Amino acid sequence: MKVLFAASECAPFIKTGGLGDVIGSLPKALKNQGIEVSVILPKYGDLPPQYKTQLSFLTSIEVPVGWRRQYCGIEKLEYQGITYYFLDNEYYFKRHGSYGFFDDGERFAFFSRAVLEALPHLEEKPDIIHCHDWQTGPVSVLLRAHYNNHPFYKGIKTVFTIHNLRYQGIYPKNVLAELLDLSELYFHIDALEFHGNVSYMKAGLAFSDHLTTVSPSYAAEIQMPYYGEQLHGFLRKRSGQLDGILNGIDTDDYNPASDEAIFAPYEDWEGKLKNKQKLQEHLNLPERKHIPVLSLVTRLVEQKGIDLILHVIHEIMNQGVQLVVLGTGDCNYEQAFRDLAAQYPDNIRFANYFNESLARKIYAGSDIFLMPSQFEPCGIGQLLALRYGTIPLVRETGGLKDTVTPYNEFTGDGFGFSFTNYNAHDMLYTIEKAVWLYRFQPKKWQKLVSRAMNLDYSWDASAQKYKTLYQNILAQKQLVGK
DSSP, X not given: OEEEEEOSOBTTTBOSSHHHHHHHHHHHHHHHTTOEEEEEEEOOTTSOHHHHTTOEEEEEEEEEETTEEEEEEEEEEEXXXXXXXXXXXXXXXXXXXXXXXXXXXXXXXXXXHHHHHHGGGSSSXXXXXEEESGGGTHHHHHHHXXXXXXXXXXXXXXXXXXXXXXXOOXXXXXXXXXXXOOOGGGOSTTTTEETXXXXXXXXXHHHSSEEXXXXXXXXXXXXXXXXXXXXXXXXXXXXXXXXXXXXOOOTTTSOTTXXXXXXXXXXXXXXXXXXXXXXXXXXXXXXXXXXXXXXXXXXXXXXXXHHHHHHTHHHHHTTOOEEEEEOOBOHHHHHHHHHHHHHOTTTEEEEOSOOHHHHHHHHHHOSEEEEOOSOOSXXXXXXXXXXXXXXXEEESSHHHXXXXXXXXTTTOOOSBEEESSSOHHHHHHHHHHHHHHHHHOHHHHHHHHHHHHTOOOSSHHHHHHXXXXXXXXHHHHHHHHO
């Protein structure tokens, strides 16, 4: 079985969030299941030099983008047992950054068409193209519209994974003809139309053979109005072809016992305390092990529940805790945390950038990881926190609900803290409970840490589910063929 992942980012080559982590780690887990997986990506200008020098040039082709034909170089890299293909067009991709440009609609129309045009030039013809998020949403409709009668493409199936339904790639109606070379027939309620515009996300939802998203709870939530981003009704129609498969993490890469990015490798509570002390020292915070260190490693956007934290930040600080924030995002949130760091010089540190090494040091050195999201398709942060023995405090939504079992003070079960309503004072009450347990029940807290570090959130179980899904899709193809 041969599967080609089509995505807009992949760690360690380019990463802006959880999507990059998934594409960087899931193929390796699938390979362990006996699946031949390769990955196809844009060749961004930000691709680190050490990888650029390892690329081998395969060929160049011309890719139709509406009435134009654009150059596309196909380059290849073997990395950790996986074959990666990079599609090169300097006009579209030789820039600083991945998204947020005025011509993103054209850039990813090109990329989606280039994925399909590149297939005959790759080492293996895929049985399945597994597309990820809106940037590759057009692949399935373009396959249907332009390649349906081409013998090479016959029998290729598509899977489309929703990583975050809020970001849909919505563009004016004229992209239909000018970029995708599609007729008006594709502009109606059950195809690409979205309130008078074209949605690349909806293209993937409408024309892919099967849909997945990144947690069982999110798969159910997006079929309801509150979470469905105005696509809930459409997703309910496809509920029979929609599965929620939980994300995992690369437990070899994220391993506190061998991670060279943290202050000191560790396997137990005592080792974690050393990292806490070093983190406080590194950030010039008072070095006191009895003070709980709360952490927030995130994009500073509304989705992540930043409003809840800011609403009760002074009440949180009154509990005598330290807060470490790492991230970028909305300028209003950034300014708020800068002001708070100045107001609480002994208690708050704000790093207004993203740095992978510092992120790992924070996971290893903090005690409580805050993730009070408004919605969360899966979430990687809480899984990384658990791996490093930092207890997550989350809102019960999406993948947070599926991965964090709340601590039960009566039975001692569970390994995290959670609250249900999107309410700042509900969150505050939960923080107070966690801080109290840390301060006054240290042995129970140490058991939580040990339990968290021994959980298995590797990709193994999820990779098996994807393998079964792929097998079922190909079995259906064979039945149709008969």
